[in-house]
Amino acid sequence: MLTAIDLLNRKGRDVHSISPDATVFDALAVMAEKNIGALMVGEEGRFVGVFSERDYARKCVLCGKFSRETTVREIMSTSPVTITPETEIRACMSLMTQHQVRHLPVLDSGKLAGVLSIGDVVKCIIEDQDDSIGFLNRYIVGR
Ligand SMILES: NC(=O)c1ccc[n+]([C@@H]2O[C@H](COP(=O)([O-])OP(=O)(O)OC[C@H]3O[C@@H](n4cnc5c(N)ncnc54)[C@H](O)[C@@H]3O)[C@@H](O)[C@H]2O)c1
Numbered sequence: 001m002l003t004a005i006d007l008l009n010r011k012g013r014d015v016h017s018i019s020p021d022a023t024v025f026d027a028l029a030v031m032a033e034k035n036i037g038a039l040m041v042g043e044e045g046r047f048v049g050v051f052s053e054r055d056y057a058r059k060c061v062l063c064g065k066f067s068r069e070t071t072v073r074e075i076m077s078t079s080p081v082t083i084t085p086e087t088e089i090r091a092c093m094s095l096m097t098q099h100q101v102r103h104l105p106v107l108d109s110g111k112l113a114g115v116l117s118i119g120d121v122v123k124c125i126i127e128d129q130d131d132s133i134g135f136l137n138r139y140i141v142g143r
Helices: 004-011 024-034 053-061 089-099 118-141
Strands: 038-043 046-052 103-108 111-117
Touching: 004 089, 004 103, 004 111, 004 118, 024 038, 024 053, 038 111, 046 053, 046 103, 089 103, 089 118, 111 118
Parallel strands: none
Antiparallel strands: 038 046, 103 111
């Protein structure tokens, strides 16, 4: 069964992060530049939360706050769902569905070791199923 570490080995372990004291505007600019939907929030070398497009929409825009006057700390999610390198990919999908999150920080001994998005997980599951179907086809036709 594939795990988070297998997927990180395929996609890379880059982590895009931002300080909690940055403005929401600056965070959105980084997300646009990197073309991603969430940033990990780090303070003094510690992982302290996740800032997502959903946080922006629901806790900034809909609350009448301005992105240049609001800090990431004010609206980030401070108790994000996390996984470890050993978490199975199907368990990642279940966690995302259950908690309605699209990004899972991967913590290795408490340190941020990568990020998996819902797109990463779905792509991985589809590729895994394609491999299984290919194997079964070859088995059935005897090649
Ligand atoms: N996931 C979402 O929140 C969301 C919302 C609306 C549309 N979409 C669209 O769906 C498609 C797939 O999106 P997705 O689910 O892969 O999410 P995504 O666009 O946030 O992620 C794209 C890639 O960047 C990586 N990534 C994301 N945030 C990161 C971070 N902080 N540090 C390091 N790597 C990071 C992901 O692992 C993934 O490989 C994209 O075209 C996206 O525009 C996604």
